[in-house]
Amino acid sequence: MNFEKNELNDEELSRYSRQILLPEIDYSGQLKLAQAHAVIFGLGGLGSPVSLYLAAAGIGKLTLVDFDEVDDSNLQRQIVHREANIGQAKVASAQSNLTQLNRFIEIEAINSRADEKQIQKLVAQADVVLDCTDNFTSRFALNRACLQNKVPLISGAAIRWEGQLSTYDFRKPGGPCYQCLYPNDGGQELTCSQSGVLSPVVGMVGSIQAIEAIKALLDLPTLHGKLMIVDAYSMMIRTLNLKADPNCRQCGCDHG
Template identity: 55%
Template sequence: MNDDLLLRYSRQILMPEVGAEGQDRLTRAHAIVMGLGGLGSPIAAYLAAAGVGRLTLVDFDQVDLSNLQRQILHGEADIGRPKVDSAEESLRRLNPGCRIATVARRLEQPELETLCAGADLILDGTDNFASRALINRAAVATRTPLISGAVIRFEGQLATFDFRDAAAPCYHCLYGDGEELGETCSESGVLASLPGVIGSLQATEALKLLLGLPTLAGQLLLVDGLSMSFRSLTLARDAQCPVCSPAADPNRRQNPPGTGVVAPLRN
């Protein structure tokens, strides 16, 4: 690590939990950011700023005026551009040393699994259950840790699924096939700053995971921005989960919403 890099990351290197060795681990890490919207923007920005060496940005959408209230990687000049292009440009200004790859199309399961198998972790900032379910299945299949976040109105949720632990629960264990239970910010709104809160927490979980520090694995963090309260629930693996249980059969009919202890959110 040269003098410029030592200075750039000096405030992290000073921490005993990080040090030069930890910073080197971040430099060699590869993270996938799924979705470059309200959550993906702060996730990608903080991972790049912290020195994560390689980011793959995945989003098939384009920048819209309604995005700009919360999606901080994009500006008015980016309206109509692919989000991955706008995000890549912003991140390269932030940290030119970060290696960035972009995918501006929908990924089907085989291609997504191949991508996940080559990464250290996945951060899910998508806004629909079809994408979340697809990402969860790919993460389970490749045993790649998954950090999932969601926001609506003043509420946020965050969970880390560390599939390196064979007993870890997955997203489906928590929400089943509860697609009809969710809401979108286009329907119910979202406070501009809340995706920044949850996305920053997702980035924090990612950095801790890459550094080998304790994470929220096995817990669901619930954030109420109106009362400014945080609480966590313990997550248990669904022994009958059709995605992650030892007996899981991909051809078996999906379970109905079952273990959902709280309503799932979308950003």
């Protein structure tokens, strides 16, 4: 938390008044959000609604991490970007558009494919991490870093009409990690470019990721120990219990 900010000004009180009215948030909770640092890995279909809602909600600092550029095929679902941003780095595009949404927050853009060392450094500085990537290598690396640094990880995925997400709150002992759900070999990776995806599906998953991040920052109940599965075609949402795997290659030693 960034404790240099010790109060909200009148403009911020007006901006966030609808959230402050919620008894679970109130003034103290909104101030806590303003002091928080969220790191978002991936500024695509999931990272777009995540970044927009966290910026709008008043998270004090957002660090955006991506290495890709905006393409016209992205605009169907990556709503933080605009036609004028085509050809720009996604983090620069997102930073510009988010700054126009909320001038009260700090936004850092990192235009690179983060390696293990950089991921560890960024996670160590974060209060919450959002995994909006699209490959197992990145997801496993984020899981390792968040586990080692005891930082909550909000992980989401979406393809076709389907999505899933969970919160791995490593501040709490005995819970599962991402590799309890998927082993190292992960299986075949499906991408939106190969299999397609309905635009609002990533919006649904990303919006819930943003909610989970806010709740984690405020120590409210999250999907820790649960897996939410969204089927937008049948409009069915299921929540399954997700237990720690004592044989997990990443966190199994913590459950012995």
